[in-house]
Amino acid sequence: MNFIVDAAVKAVKALYQADIAAADVNLQQTRKEFEGQVTIVTFPFVKFSRKSPEQTGQEIGAFIQNEVAEVSGFNVIKGFLNIVITDAYWIKQLYTEIASSGFGHFAPNGQKVMVEYSSPNTNKPLHLGHIRNNLLGYSVAEILKANGYEVIKANLVNDRGIHICKSMLAWQKFGHGETPESSTLKGDHLVGKYYVVFDQEYKKEIAELVAQGQTEVEAKKNAPLIIEAQQMLEKWEAGDKEVIDLWETMNSWVYAGFAETYKQLGVDFDQYYYESKTYLLGKDIIEEGLQKGVFYKKYDGSVWIDLTADGLDEKLVLRANGTSVYMTQDVGTAQLKYDQYHADKSIYVVGNEQDYHFKVLFLILQKLGKSWANGLYHLSYGMVDLPSGKMKSREGTVVDADDLMAEMEQTAKIQTEALGKTADFSETDKNQLYHMIGMGALKYFLLKVEPKKRLLFDPNESIDFQGHTGPFIQYTHARIRSVLKRSGFELNGQAATVTELADVELELVLSLNQFPETIAQAAKDYSPAIIANYVYELAKTYNKFYHEKSILQAEDEQSKQFRLTLSAATAKIINKSMRLLGIDVPERM
């Protein structure tokens, strides 16, 4: 729509002798109840014209219509200049742009971006909160790719620390040598089970000590289990062979389990980082910062940064005994990532509970003079809460990722079979379809909401398959493919066959035309929700068209060919949009 903006700039210059930039022209889609396709808001120009908004609109409208061949008319309502563009323009747009294979595909922009997401702990299986994280990370990565970035998907695995030792210790004490093979439990679930066992036994010990007269705080410190777990961590850090062997064994179980979950979810990574290898990084940078005077040492030898001038607090970056805190290793890991990839941007997909942490981290890196610190971004998202409140692994009040995915598939199966649509499907095709639909419903449910908003999930209310849902969009795609298949039509550089458009057809072309700017906006905001809402609108518009206009029994051959082109283009863009969300669409359902 650049030619309209240019014409508007020209109009203001010619009519009112004022120079305005293209960005000053407020262009938007015309509301459906008015005639026209694009609207210019005239209020900002009133100060140049010194006339009423209506009059200003009339003058600019007349100028543009005269200037631009594709503009066939205009109207001004309450200061809004609605511009009518010819059907011929839109038909040409459909055939030469929208239906072409490169539509919505941006050329490489030469920039590299790293997206870190998932970042699980190896002491428990993934839950619904992780699913949101994984889907967001994967989708944002795909969206950035579509915008021309080179993307590196990274996963920083938290594979060490006291929490891991808890699982290890509980397994040693109460596991009786149980393995994934012997228990038929998925590896991550087996390890997670002992994390819960630890907590239960630990609580028993605390209760006992309290009964013996200790305070709760004392008991928590003195319980034998927690002391033993701490000793285990020390042994791990000292490289004790027995502990390391156990750690490696149990981690390998967890990784096998995660691999399966990731596969089901359809996410992947280009680069793994392990905290067991990065947790000692960053100390040299702290030293460097001390030299530069960015940090200061307290009397006890601990190292701090004073961020009070930036509205934050003083923050510890190295303990008095020289050991790291989270901040230390995050500083080090950021440097490691940059040295390795020199990415222009680096995105951390992490929950909003860590907003403060990342604010501090980025600020520290900036103060250290790291040129790349400006490219860091924390994609913060809201927690997934249950009606009962926050999910807690230790207390077992979580919606397990594997369970939920299996349930969704099962529901998809029941619903599909009730509709009797898969009678002639092979067993493999059926399972593939149920997986596609179940995951489509789940993924769409999580991604259609703005990332920063927190999400309520009620396990007792199943995720819908009708209305504003993934399956609705998948269904629309399958429906189009069915029509195309009957006619044997595929997009293949056909020439335009009609010269006029019906209202629903025009509406559909306009919606399709929005695709590239939608992708750009989604990347700018790091928001898959923008794509999700767009593709829903598109599917709805198509269904309206489908309902009103017969395709295969069109009035004449020209209309039929045109509607097939329109349908094929819609199917393609639905497919592309859904792929950006990590959702597959079926040929039949």
Add this chain to the structure above:
RNA sequence: GGUUGCAUAGCUCAAUUGGAUAGAGCAACUGCCUUCUAAGUAGUAGGUUCCAGGUUCGAACCCUGGUGCGACCA
């Protein structure tokens, strides 16, 4: 205590980044399948955009002060 995010129809969410009469889905009610897939579609009903001020041609959106829920920092 300090910092920060959120608050829109009974419920779940939108609103082209300050634009026209705030839109969808679910739930409720009424139509449309011997015609391209009814997981669809057409319609009815549902609103003091948390409250009170302010900024301007125009505020759900920006500013100030509250209220409620959450998170984080001590």
